[in-house]
Amino acid sequence: MSMPSWSPRAFEMRVKMAMKPTIFLVFEGKETDPWFYEQLVAKSKLRGEYEYELQPVELVDVENGDRSGGKARVLNLYKRMKSSGSLDVKTSGGRKVVMFCVDADHDRLTGRYIRSKYVTYTRHADAEAELLNSCDIVKLIQVLTSSGKAEAEKFAASIEGWQEELAKNWREWFFVCLIALFSGVGGPRVGAPPVGAKRVAGDCDADHVKATLVKMRQRSTSSASWQNANRLAKLKLDRYYDSGRERELLKGKWLAAVLKGLIDGYSRKNGGGRVRSDESIYVAIRSVADFSGRWTSYYTARFDALAGIGEAS
Incomplete structure (x- = not known):
């Protein structure tokens, strides 16, 4: 049985016609979100x-041929409702507000970040990465490998700092992607995984990265524009790496793939269970995710502030 769907205009009317004070949370994903x-x-x-409703954006029909992906559809709906004045309305049934929740990806890095109390981005690149970072890594390894606590602790100690190491290995790739964006010469898309990245170690193909940068430089027709793109890319990345926030750039699917490789590599050497698939990592993460940590306050403060209960962080 299919779920009901609405046109963007019908969804706006549905928000206004809610019988009680309601917060609508529109999100992009189908599995984790x-x-x-x-x-x-x-x-x-x-x-x-308040009453609240979780609204997958896929249930809001596309309009005018819009075939954009989940995140773009969420933000397009936000822009439409902002323009029509229906983000925050008061009727005889009370106040109705809409919050739009999307993966940050690299929007803060590229400057595409929308600053609005009605839009909430994940702190890490996406919800999957956020959840993984909420986990007790030892408990996660135990679930994934069916190993005892002592063995899981031993393995966890052997990979300590693995996300920071991965981000360090990929820094030059992020740099190239940002230059491609800021210079306008074309090249790898910001958010694309490094070509030649090895599944286990997450290493980049340094020769490919260098060759890509050389080709981009050859296409540039302005030395000043090229230098400015280099300066801006370095400045953006330094803000993350110098403040110890580099792991926020790593997407959940990258982390799952690399973690699977690390676990399988350890198991080959020391014996123990192997991970069946990246998907099994997502299932395990959900089973041990910790929503009691302070990290949740970023989200709850925004939800509560939108409802007039507290202040957003």
Whole structure:
């Protein structure tokens, strides 16, 4: 049985016609996002003050031939409702507000970040990365490998700092992608995984990265523009790496693939269970994800502030 869907205009009317004060949370993903945001809402004060509805954007029909992906559709709907004045309305049924929740990806890095109290980006690159970083790595390894606590602790110690190491290995690739964007000469897309990245170590193909940069430089017709793109790319990355926030650039699917490789490599050498697939990592993460940590306050404060309960962070 298919779920009901609405045109963007019908969704706007549905928001206005809600019988009670309601917060609508529109999100992009199909697998992780519904559960992720349900858990966060449960941590907020919304339940005691407002009705709330979790709204997958896929249930809002495309309009005027718009075939954009989930995130773009969420943000397009936000822009439409902002323009029509229907983000935050008061009727006889009380106040109705819409919050749009999307993966950050690299929007903060590229400057595409929308600053609005009605738009919430994940702190890490996406919900999957956020959840992985909430986990006790020892518990996660135990679930994935069916190993005892002592063995899991031994393995966890052997890969300590693996995300930071991965981000360090990929820094030059991120740099090249940003230059391609800022210089306008074309090249790898920001957010694309490094070509030649090895599954286990997450190393980049340094020769390919260098060759890509050389080709881009050859296409540039302005030395000043090229230098400015280099300067801006370095400045953007330095803000992350110098402040120890580099792991925020890593997407969940990259982390799952690399973690699987690390676990399988360790198991080959020392014996133990291997991970069946990247998907099994997502399942394991959900089973040990910790929503009691301070990290949730970033989200709950935004939800509560939108409802007029507190202040956003």
